[in-house]
Amino acid sequence: MSSSVKVCVPPSRGLKINNSLLKGLLATAITLAILFAMEAILHFFPNPIGPNSKELAAAVWVTVKLTVMAGFFGVAIGTIIALGKASTLPPLRWVCSFYVWVARGTPLLLQILFVFFALPVLLPSLEFNDFTSAAVALAFNIGAYNAEAIRSGLQSVPKGQIEAAHALGLSSLTIFINVVMPQALRICLPPLVNNGVSLLKDSSLAYAIGVVELSNAASRIQSATFEPVPVLVTSALIYLTLTTGLTQVTNALERYLSVERR
Numbered sequence: 001m002s003s004s005v006k007v008c009v010p011p012s013r014g015l016k017i018n019n020s021l022l023k024g025l026l027a028t029a030i031t032l033a034i035l036f037a038m039e040a041i042l043h044f045f046p047n048p049i050g051p052n053s054k055e056l057a058a059a060v061w062v063t064v065k066l067t068v069m070a071g072f073f074g075v076a077i078g079t080i081i082a083l084g085k086a087s088t089l090p091p092l093r094w095v096c097s098f099y100v101w102v103a104r105g106t107p108l109l110l111q112i113l114f115v116f117f118a119l120p121v122l123l124p125s126l127e128f129n130d131f132t133s134a135a136v137a138l139a140f141n142i143g144a145y146n147a148e149a150i151r152s153g154l155q156s157v158p159k160g161q162i163e164a165a166h167a168l169g170l171s172s173l174t175i176f177i178n179v180v181m182p183q184a185l186r187i188c189l190p191p192l193v194n195n196g197v198s199l200l201k202d203s204s205l206a207y208a209i210g211v212v213e214l215s216n217a218a219s220r221i222q223s224a225t226f227e228p229v230p231v232l233v234t235s236a237l238i239y240l241t242l243t244t245g246l247t248q249v250t251n252a253l254e255r256y257l258s259v260e261r262r
């Protein structure tokens with residue numbers, strides 16, 4: 001009795017517009033609109049927020065830029081490390097496992113301080129400003145967590161599909177792009193979203209090396225005005241707005257991919 005293995009290769013077709021995709025686009029538009037109008041919105045808040053709306057709005061953009069930059073490189077690092085840990089070469093697996101062990105086993109604040117203060121001492125050519133140092137440290141840290149999420153997604157693809165795709169004469173790159181990644185993405189997307197939300201909140205640790213992100217700006221304002229309650233509550237509301245927007249966008253993408261699968 002012979003058995004066959006179905007290779008899940010997504011057909012080439014145009015982008016289908018459904019409710020999930022529309023919700024994602026709407027959430028993206030609303031989040032961007034709030035970001036661009038942040039200064040105007042905060043201007044109507046009572047003292048001490050209104051008079052400091054420009055400083056807070058600028059700090060919000062620093063937080064967003066830091067999160068986007070670190071998140072992008074964090075996903076790239078995570079993908080490379082995940083593939084390295086799945087490699088058949090033992091030395092490569094050991095190096096990737098060592099990186100994950102170090103990045104996940106040491107405090108993020110320590111990593112930020114190390115990149116800003118210690119790395120230029122060890123390698124003078126790698127002296128960065130405060131923003132870049134924070135982005136490098138955040139990407140280094142989140143890359144390890146992304147690697148484990150992506151690796152779990154890659155391992156969820158049945159080996160029979162990969163073997164069948166090879167039997168059909170597909171190249172390794174074609175198999176990875178058209179067979180492995182579409183299925184792995186559905187598995188690893190939720191933990192990647194959680195990592196992204198954590199990254200957004202962890203970006204507040206960049207204050208330790210002088211990056212004027214949202215938490216740092218809020219701390220300066222409350223120190224100058226001696227009114228911690230409105231400043232910290234406003235900061236919390238801004239963080240909630242950003243994390244909610246990010247979660248809504250990615251949840252819509254996850255639902256869209258689930259619909260496409262069916």
